[in-house]
Amino acid sequence: MSARTPDGSNPETGPATQTDVDFCALFESAPGAYLVLAPDSPRFTILAVTDSYLRVTMTERSEILGRGLFEVFPDNPNEVSATGVQHLRSSFERVLRSKLPNVMPIQRYDVQRPGSSGGEFEKRYWIPTNSPVLDHNDEVRYIIHRAEDVTEFVERKAGEAKIKLEADTLLARTAELELEVERRSREVSEATIKLEQSNAELEAFNYTVSHDLRAPLRAMWGFAKAMEEDYGAELDETARSYLREITDSAKRMDQLINALLAYSRVGRGEITLVPVDTNKCLQDALHQIGGDVPNKDQSWVDCQPNMPAVLGDSILLTAVLANLISNAAKFVTAGREARVRVFCETDPQNVRIVVEDEGIGIAVEDQGRIFGVFEHLHGVDKYQGTGIGLAIVRRAVEKMNGKFGVESTVGVGSRFWVEFAQAGEISRAA
Amino acid sequence: MQPKPILVVEDDQNDVFLLQRTFRRNNLVGELHTVTTVDEAISYLTGEGKFSDRNQFPSPVLMLLDLKLPGKSGFDLLAWLRNQQGLCRLPVVVLTSSAQAEDINKAFDLGANSYLVKDPDPAGFLDLTKLLDLYWLTLNQKPELGLGRRAV
Numbered sequence: 001m002s003a004r005t006p007d008g009s010n011p012e013t014g015p016a017t018q019t020d021v022d023f024c025a026l027f028e029s030a031p032g033a034y035l036v037l038a039p040d041s042p043r044f045t046i047l048a049v050t051d052s053y054l055r056v057t058m059t060e061r062s063e064i065l066g067r068g069l070f071e072v073f074p075d076n077p078n079e080v081s082a083t084g085v086q087h088l089r090s091s092f093e094r095v096l097r098s099k100l101p102n103v104m105p106i107q108r109y110d111v112q113r114p115g116s117s118g119g120e121f122e123k124r125y126w127i128p129t130n131s132p133v134l135d136h137n138d139e140v141r142y143i144i145h146r147a148e149d150v151t152e153f154v155e156r157k158a159g160e161a162k163i164k165l166e167a168d169t170l171l172a173r174t175a176e177l178e179l180e181v182e183r184r185s186r187e188v189s190e191a192t193i194k195l196e197q198s199n200a201e202l203e204a205f206n207y208t209v210s211h212d213l214r215a216p217l218r219a220m221w222g223f224a225k226a227m228e229e230d231y232g233a234e235l236d237e238t239a240r241s242y243l244r245e246i247t248d249s250a251k252r253m254d255q256l257i258n259a260l261l262a263y264s265r266v267g268r269g270e271i272t273l274v275p276v277d278t279n280k281c282l283q284d285a286l287h288q289i290g291g292d293v294p295n296k297d298q299s300w301v302d303c304q305p306n307m308p309a310v311l312g313d314s315i316l317l318t319a320v321l322a323n324l325i326s327n328a329a330k331f332v333t334a335g336r337e338a339r340v341r342v343f344c345e346t347d348p349q350n351v352r353i354v355v356e357d358e359g360i361g362i363a364v365e366d367q368g369r370i371f372g373v374f375e376h377l378h379g380v381d382k383y384q385g386t387g388i389g390l391a392i393v394r395r396a397v398e399k400m401n402g403k404f405g406v407e408s409t410v411g412v413g414s415r416f417w418v419e420f421a422q423a424g425e426i427s428r429a430a
Numbered sequence: 431m432q433p434k435p436i437l438v439v440e441d442d443q444n445d446v447f448l449l450q451r452t453f454r455r456n457n458l459v460g461e462l463h464t465v466t467t468v469d470e471a472i473s474y475l476t477g478e479g480k481f482s483d484r485n486q487f488p489s490p491v492l493m494l495l496d497l498k499l500p501g502k503s504g505f506d507l508l509a510w511l512r513n514q515q516g517l518c519r520l521p522v523v524v525l526t527s528s529a530q531a532e533d534i535n536k537a538f539d540l541g542a543n544s545y546l547v548k549d550p551d552p553a554g555f556l557d558l559t560k561l562l563d564l565y566w567l568t569l570n571q572k573p574e575l576g577l578g579r580r581a582v
Contacts, residue, residue, distance in 0.1 A: 210528035211498045218527075218550045219444035225552035226451060254550050 024048075033057075035069070035145040039096055039132075042089065043068040047142065056124075056149050057111050069145075076110035076121040084109030091130050096140055101131040106150060125154040199268070206264055213257050221250035256374075259386035262319075263373065266395045271313045273400060275423035278307040278353065281314055282342060285321035289329075301325060304343035310351045310420035312400040317420075320396045321355070323389040324416050328357035331383055331414075352419040361410040370406075393418070434459050434567045437474060437490035439507065440525075441466040441499050445548065449494075452556055458563040463487060468502035472510060475517055489575060490520065492566050495542070497526040497533060508540040516576030521566060 027034070033053035038045040046064050054061060057073070064072045070089070075082035084107060091102045107128060110121040126147045133142040224246040232240060282303055310317070321342075329338040338357065345352045362370060362377065369375050373391040376383075397404045397418050408414035440446050446464050453460055465471045471493075474481045481487045493511075497504035504524065512518045523544040524537045534545050546562070549555045 206530060207528070210530055210533075211526075214527040214548070214550060215442055215445070218448070218548060218555075219442075221550050222444065222448040222552050222555070226448070229455075250550065 033147045033149070035147070037069055037092070037143040037145055039140045039143055041093065041096060042070075044070065044092060044143070046072065053147065056147070058114055058117075073109070073111070076112075078121060079108075079110060082110070083107070088128060088130075091128065092143060095130045095132050095143055099132050099134060099138065099140060101129065104128045104130070106154060123151065124149065125151045202264065202268055206261060206268075209257060209261055209264070214254075217250055217253050217257070221247060221254075224250065255386050256388075259388040259392075263388050263392050263395065266316065266319065266392055266399065271316065271399055273311045273313065273421075275309045276312045276314045276317055278310055278317070278344070278351070279305070281317040282307070282321055284314075284318045285325060288318070288322045289326040300329070300338055300340060302339075302341045307344045307353065308346060308351050309423035310353075311423045312402065312420050313396075316396040316400055320393050320418055321353070323393050324355040324418070327385075327389055328355055328359060328414070328416070330385065331357070331359040333360055346422070349422060350419050351422055352417050354415050354417045356413065356415045358413040361412050361414055362406065362408040363410050364408075367406050367408060371404075433461055433488060434492070435488040435490045436460040436462050436492045436494055436567070437471065438462050438464045438494045439466075439468070439471045439499065439504065440464060440494070440496045442496070445496070448552075448555070449559070452559045453563070456556070456560060458560065459567045460492070460563050461488075463490065466499075468499055468504075468507045468510075471507055475511070475514075475520075491572050493520055493522045494525045494562075495522055497524060497528065497537070505536060505540055508537065508542060512541040516574070519573035519575055521570065521573075523562065523566060 027036075027048060028051055030050045031052065032050065033056050034048075034050045035046060035053055036048035038047055046067055046069055049059075049061055049064060054064075059072065070085050073084075075085045087104060087107055088109070091104050094102050104127065106125055108123070108125050109128075111124050112121050113119055127150055129146040129148075131144045131146070132140040133144060135141040224243050228240065228243050228247075235243075286301060286303075325340060325342065328340040332338050336358075338359070341354075341356045343354055343356070345354065366377050370377060371390045371394040374387040375391070376385070376387045393416075394404060397420075400420060402418055402420040404416075404418045406414055406416050438446065438449065440449075450462055452458075453462055463474070465474050473479055474487060475490075477484060477487075477489075495504045495507065499507075504526065508522060511520065511522065518541075521543045522541070523546060524542045525546045525548060526533070527548055529547045537545050544566075546558060549558055
C-alpha cells in the first residue's frame with residue numbers, strides 16, 4: 001500500500017486537518033507492536049517504535065532509536081539453533097527486492113530482560129509482518145515491522161501436543177499391559193492344568209500302591225501262613241524255613257509300601273506355612289514312635305523345654321521329628337542304650353532344631369546319600385528300617401522352605417538339624 | 431441257631447479264599463456268599479435271576495464290601511444301596527486295601543457302617559475276622575430289610 005509522503009498538504013482537503021494531527025504521538029500509541037526501520041541493509045536502523053513494541057520487548061525508546069535492529073535484538077546465545085535473526089533478515093531482503101509486504105510464519109525470537117533484571121533471555125514466538133513504504137520514485141523509504149506475540153498460543157498448543165502424546169503413549173502402554181496380563185493368565189491356566197494333571201497322576205499312583213500292590217502281597221503272605229498251618233507238620237525244617245523267608249519278605253514289602261505311601265503323601269498338595277507349636281509337635285512325635293523304641297520310658301530323650309514357634313506345618317514337623325528321633329534311637333552300637341538330646345539354636349530370623357545322639361555316627365562320604373529314597377548304609381539285617389525316613393525328612397523340610405543337615409563322627413554320634421523361620425507369637429487353640 | 435448269611439462283594443479270588451478259610455477254620459458264625467461285581471451284588475440283594483432262590487441265596491444280615499471292583503466301584507454299590515427302601519438298612523462293613531483318608535471319608539459319606547483295612551499279616555487278619563464275626567453277627571441287633579424292592 002502506498003501513501004503520499006506527508007509534507008503537511010493534501011490537494012483535496014487542504015492543510016488544516018492533516019497538519020493538526022500529531023502523527024508521532026498517534027504512531028507511538030498505536031495499538032500494535034510496530035517498528036519503523038530504515039532500508040539500510042544490513043543495519044536496518046530503528047527510526048520509530050510504538051509503546052506497545054517497547055513493552056513486549058522490554059526495551060526503552062531512548063535505548064533503541066538510531067541503533068541497528070539486529071544489534072538491539074540479537075539471537076538468544078543459549079539457543080544453538082536460533083533462526084530469528086536469519087529469517088527476519090531474509091524477510092527484510094525480500095521486502096526490499098519485491099517492494100511487497102511479507103508475512104512470516106510463526107518465528108521463535110527470544111527477547112532479553114533488561115540488564116537491571118538480570119539480562120536473561122525469555123522464550124518468545126511471533127508472527128512478524130514486514131511492509132515496505134515506497135517513496136514517489138517507488139523506492140523503499142521505510143520498512144514497517146509488525147510483531148504479533150503468539151507465545152502463549154504456541155505454548156498452549158505445545159502443551160496440548162504433549163498431553164496428546166502422553167495420552168497416546170499411555171494408551172499404547174495399556175494395550176501392551178493388557179496383552180501381557182492375557183499372556184500371564186494363560187500361563188497360569190496352563191501351569192494350573194499341569195499341576196492338576198500331576199496331582200491326578202500322584203493320586204493314581206497312591207491308588208495303585210494302596211490297592212494293586214497290596215493284593216498280591218496279601219496273597220503271598222496269606223498262603224505262606226496257610227501252608228504252614230495246614231501242612232507244617234508234614235514239612236521238614238528246611239521247607240518251614242523257606243516259608244518263613246516268604247513271610248519275612250512279605251512283611252518287608254508291607255513296610256516298604258507303607259513308607260512309599262507316606263513319602264508320596266509328604267510331597268502332595270499345597271501347604272500353608274503357619275506358626276507351629278514346636279513343643280507340641282515334639283510331644284506328638286515322641287508319642288507316635290513310643291511303641292517302636294526299646295525303652296518305652298521317654299526319659300531317654302532329653303528335650304529342651306519352651307522351644308520357640310516356627311513357620312511350617314504341624315503334621316510335617318511332627319513327621320520330621322519322629323523320623324529323626326527314631327533314627328537316633330535305632331542307630332546305636334549293639335548293647336548300648338540310646339541317648340538322645342533335642343534342643344534348639346536361634347538367631348533373630350531362624351530356629352534350628354537339633355537332634356543329637358551318641359550313636360554309631362555317619363562317615364563324611366555317606367552324609368549326602370542318606371537323605372535319598374531307600375538308602376541303607378548298613379545291612380537291613382543289622383538295622384531295621386525302610387531307608388525312607390530321612391527322605392521323608394528332606395521332602396517335608398523342603399516343603400516348609402526350611403534347611404536341613406547333619407554333623408557326625410563315626411563311633412561318636414550325630415547331630416541332625418532342621419532349620420525354619422521364626423514364627424513369633426502364636427495363639428494357642430483352646 | 432439262626433443262619434447268619436454274609437454277602438461278600440469281592441473280586442480278588444485269593445482274598446475270597448483266605449477269608450473263607452479263616453471262617454471255616456475258626457468255626458465262625460457267618461455263612462459266606464460271594465459275588466464279584468456290583469451288578470451281581472444288586473441282583474443278589476433284589477433276588478433277581480438266579481438269585482431268586484432264597485434257599486440257596488439267602489438275604490444277608492451283613493455285607494462285606496471291597497472298594498476296588500471291576501467296572502462299578504464299591505462306592506457306587508453303597509450309593510445305590512442307601513437309596514433302596516428297606517434294603518438301605520443293611521449293615522455294610524467296608525473291607526478293603528486302602529487306608530487313604532479320602533476313601534475312608536467317602537465311604538462314611540455314602541453310608542458305610544464301618545471301614546476295615548485288610549491286614550496283610552495273616553495273624554492280624556485273623557483277629558480282625560473274629561472280631562468282625564462276633565460284633566456284627568452276634569452282638570449287633572439286626573434291622574428288618576423287607577424284600578429288595580427298588581425305590582428309584
